[in-house]
Amino acid sequence: SKDNGNLIRVIRGHVAKNSYTGKIYTYDGLYKVVDDWVQKGVQGHVVYKYKLKRLEGQPSLTTTEVRFTRAEAPRKISELPGLVCDDISGGQENIPIPATNVVDDPPVPPSGDCANNKNCSCAQLNGSDLPYVSFKNIGRLVEPKAVVFECGANCSCNRNCVNRTSQQGLQHRLEVFKTASKGWGVRTWDTILPGAPICEYVGVLKRTEEVDGLLHNNYIFDIDCLQTMKGLDGREKRAGSDMNMPSLHAENDSEAPPAPEYCIDAGSIGSFARFINHSCNPNLFVQCVLTNHHDVKLAKVMLFAADTILPLQELCYDYGYVLNSVVSPDGKIVKLPCCCGAPDCRKRLY
Numbered sequence: 001s002k003d004n005g006n007l008i009r010v011i012r013g014h015v016a017k018n019s020y021t022g023k024i025y026t027y028d029g030l031y032k033v034v035d036d037w038v039q040k041g042v043q044g045h046v047v048y049k050y051k052l053k054r055l056e057g058q059p060s061l062t063t064t065e066v067r068f069t070r071a072e073a074p075r076k077i078s079e080l081p082g083l084v085c086d087d088i089s090g091g092q093e094n095i096p097i098p099a100t101n102v103v104d105d106p107p108v109p110p111s112g113d114c115a116n117n118k119n120c121s122c123a124q125l126n127g128s129d130l131p132y133v134s135f136k137n138i139g140r141l142v143e144p145k146a147v148v149f150e151c152g153a154n155c156s157c158n159r160n161c162v163n164r165t166s167q168q169g170l171q172h173r174l175e176v177f178k179t180a181s182k183g184w185g186v187r188t189w190d191t192i193l194p195g196a197p198i199c200e201y202v203g204v205l206k207r208t209e210e211v212d213g214l215l216h217n218n219y220i221f222d223i224d225c226l227q228t229m230k231g232l233d234g235r236e237k238r239a240g241s242d243m244n245m246p247s248l249h250a251e252n253d254s255e256a257p258p259a260p261e262y263c264i265d266a267g268s269i270g271s272f273a274r275f276i277n278h279s280c281n282p283n284l285f286v287q288c289v290l291t292n293h294h295d296v297k298l299a300k301v302m303l304f305a306a307d308t309i310l311p312l313q314e315l316c317y318d319y320g321y322v323l324n325s326v327v328s329p330d331g332k333i334v335k336l337p338c339c340c341g342a343p344d345c346r347k348r349l350y
């Protein structure tokens with residue numbers, strides 16, 4: 001109960017003799033013992049009880065704190081009111097240390113998240129603002145970028161830093177399903193908001209020259225930040241680019257950017273991302289992301305939501321092939337009809 005704003009509580013247990021008249025720290029502050037007595041417990045045992053008065057001059061208690069201190073500590077981290085971080089240690093401790101904030105509106109996490117750190121060098125590489133905003137603890141990409149510079153192993157922030165959005169793993173419930181005309185596809189069970197991260201395109205990292213001419217491998221993704229930036233236009237402009245991308249190819253600015261040197265082959269090993277189909281009117285877009293190094297040739301390839309995607313909609317992105325660019329060993333152009341069904345479908349993938 002409260003007495004002139006100072007909490008009075010009764011606790012059971014033992015208090016060391018020399019601190020009997022002294023002060024006691026509990027979950028919710030500093031107390032003075034104002035009374036004590038002994039009772040018989042229900043099973044006949046002796047129970048020592050102490051009446052404590054919260055010392056004045058401490059910050060006033062909020063209702064949430066009072067409720068919390070009267071109950072057991074919460075069993076699940078996800079149920080903590082005002083949860084701003086699941087584990088402030090970023091997985092470094094054996095037991096996660098959550099952080100809560102029921103004071104600020106909106107609640108902000110303690111430092112360790114670059115959202116509050118104007119000195120974050122990774123954040124600065126992205127321009128003046130962070131590439132992501134946090135919404136309900138999920139980062140969302142504000143706008144497509146040539147490349148996103150995320151915090152990584154060399155940064156002091158923790159695993160939950162908003163500038164590590166692509167490293168947070170799957171955020172939505174998805175299903176791999178058989179489509180009528182495109183083989184397997186992927187659809188969502190949850191509403192996905194624009195800019196939300198979907199997944200990384202995962203597979204075996206290979207040199208593009210190793211896979212050139214492999215017509216029967218449909219799961220190869222070139223690591224091509226130029227195309228990422230400009231969509232289809234990027235690759236078409238490769239031959240004579242006048243694009244201004246100083247951060248990507250400052251060394252040979254006057255020359256056309258080189259063809260992608262590396263690709264990700266999900267033909268034999270990969271994640272569900274390999275089942276995401278092409279659409280000429282996609283709801284995902286491709287974004288190159290750098291986390292632990294700054295080599296754009298080896299950027300991570302991520303898929304982000306381009307739109308609000310409703311439950312049971314199929315996820316798809318633009319594969320970005322240039323028409324007539326796939327040629328068989330005997331020199332014939334290989335064509336693949338598109339079944340995306342978009343009103344403005346280009347009718348062929350390549």
Ligand SMILES: C[S@@+](CC[C@H](N)C(=O)[O-])C[C@H]1O[C@@H](n2cnc3c(N)ncnc32)[C@H](O)[C@@H]1O
Nearest residue numbers: 182183184218219274275276277278338339340
């Ligand atoms: C990366 S895989 C996607 C998963 C594939 N549907 C499966 O069953 O494994 C790419 C292949 O899927 C098919 N595909 C993807 N999008 C398509 C589309 N819009 N129209 C027709 N086929 C498509 C093509 O065979 C393409 O080579």
